[in-house]
Amino acid sequence: MKTRSMYKAERLSVDRISTLPQPILETILSLLPTEEAARTSILSREWRYKWTNIPNLRFELHARTSELTPDIESEMKYMDMYDVYRVLLLHQGPIHQLTLVIEDDYREHYDYFELDQIILHLSRNHPVKVLALNGRDDSEDDVWYKLPESVFTLHHLTDLYLSTFDIDHPSVFNGFGGLRSLDLSYVTISAQTLLHVLSNCPSLKTLSLDIWESGDTCTMNELLKCLPVIEDLTMSGDVSEWLVLDSVPQELPTSLIHLKSLCLNQMCLTGSFGSAFLLALIKCSPNVERMHLEMEYDLDFSAIKDKYSDVWLEHLNVLGICFGSTDLETEFVKFILARSPRLKKVSILTVVDRKRESKMLKTLLRAPRASPGARITTWRVPKPPKSVRT
Numbered sequence: 001m002k003t004r005s006m007y008k009a010e011r012l013s014v015d016r017i018s019t020l021p022q023p024i025l026e027t028i029l030s031l032l033p034t035e036e037a038a039r040t041s042i043l044s045r046e047w048r049y050k051w052t053n054i055p056n057l058r059f060e061l062h063a064r065t066s067e068l069t070p071d072i073e074s075e076m077k078y079m080d081m082y083d084v085y086r087v088l089l090l091h092q093g094p095i096h097q098l099t100l101v102i103e104d105d106y107r108e109h110y111d112y113f114e115l116d117q118i119i120l121h122l123s124r125n126h127p128v129k130v131l132a133l134n135g136r137d138d139s140e141d142d143v144w145y146k147l148p149e150s151v152f153t154l155h156h157l158t159d160l161y162l163s164t165f166d167i168d169h170p171s172v173f174n175g176f177g178g179l180r181s182l183d184l185s186y187v188t189i190s191a192q193t194l195l196h197v198l199s200n201c202p203s204l205k206t207l208s209l210d211i212w213e214s215g216d217t218c219t220m221n222e223l224l225k226c227l228p229v230i231e232d233l234t235m236s237g238d239v240s241e242w243l244v245l246d247s248v249p250q251e252l253p254t255s256l257i258h259l260k261s262l263c264l265n266q267m268c269l270t271g272s273f274g275s276a277f278l279l280a281l282i283k284c285s286p287n288v289e290r291m292h293l294e295m296e297y298d299l300d301f302s303a304i305k306d307k308y309s310d311v312w313l314e315h316l317n318v319l320g321i322c323f324g325s326t327d328l329e330t331e332f333v334k335f336i337l338a339r340s341p342r343l344k345k346v347s348i349l350t351v352v353d354r355k356r357e358s359k360m361l362k363t364l365l366r367a368p369r370a371s372p373g374a375r376i377t378t379w380r381v382p383k384p385p386k387s388v389r390t
Helices: 004-014 022-030 034-042 072-077 081-090 104-109 112-125 149-153 191-199 220-225 271-283 327-337 354-366
Strands: 056-061 097-102 130-135 159-163 165-167 181-189 206-213 232-236 261-269 290-295 318-323 345-350 375-380
Touching: 056 081, 081 112, 097 112, 112 149, 159 165, 181 191, 191 206, 191 220, 261 271, 318 327, 327 345, 327 354, 345 354, 354 375
Parallel strands: 056 097, 097 130, 130 159, 159 181, 165 181, 181 206, 206 232, 232 261, 261 290, 290 318, 318 345, 345 375
Antiparallel strands: none
16 A cells, blocks of 8 residues: 555656756746746645745736636736736745736726835835836827836846836936846936936946937937946937937037947937937947947938048947938948948948949949958848739
8 A cells, every 4th residue: 555655756756847946946937927837836735835936027917808708718817916916925035027018908907006016015025126117008099107106216126128108207216326227118208307317327338218208308418428338329219309419519528438339220310410410429439339220311421521530430340221322321331431440241221222222332332441351231121012903
């Protein structure tokens, strides 16, 4: 007759995953959505509290319906703010990373105070290092979620990602001393609030800005002063709405000597502002290694040789650029080629026909280069198929 210990030994011989060390189990559980990880508590007595020690949590908030749906099992998996708070109360180990995705169907159920309580609980009980709050909005209406001020009390943060939030000036903010990466995507924030936040992030190395509404402005030099150690800078959207060029942009007193990667996307480079903005950034970024530029239209580089003749990009080795292949934009690429001795790769995406693309490529291949080994490749945006009448 088998004893209890014999049954247990047989079960453990089959259930090998339960015998893995706790750190490995926590890693496995961290790869699951948090609500799925929590459901492992019903597997056995040994598994009941294993999920409560995983350090990285991810929640996706959906609206529950009171009606029966064909996929009732999927409906039962949906979580709201209250469920998230209950999970946090049951959690026993330290929480280092929290990702909260607010799906579009949850928009009408969003409660500022419920999220504020969640963030306050984290600030008082856990050394959160990575926080990602992603408010998805797939509707045609522009909607921003109000950001709880308690986010600014998470002093252990090293990485902060905020999407589709309205960010007010914090009444009390002692800074993010250890913050190294900040991503503000599709947010509304005043320029002065932005400067206040950035000036209190002395260790910030990676910054991505996509500001849709501001209400006020700041100068380019004011912005750069807040980024003394920045290494990776990405900007999107219509920057001219909130950023004002200084009176003599080619002589900016602030230099981004640590900047290694510069990415300007989606309407950053438009009109006379775009060309002056780009050239001013290049002027004060002598050590940049990678640049990705999306040029829109009406850029004017006619004075590039006169005002920026002393520019020398000693460390640039990769240039990715998208433009309409006008003569002035081609002059800009020639300008970069002549001043980048370590340039290895130039990738150009154009929106012109094959004939104009060929002409542009011949011009660039014949242009003087500081780096003879630089390889130039081009791509064209495919035209949409013509409609066929039936």
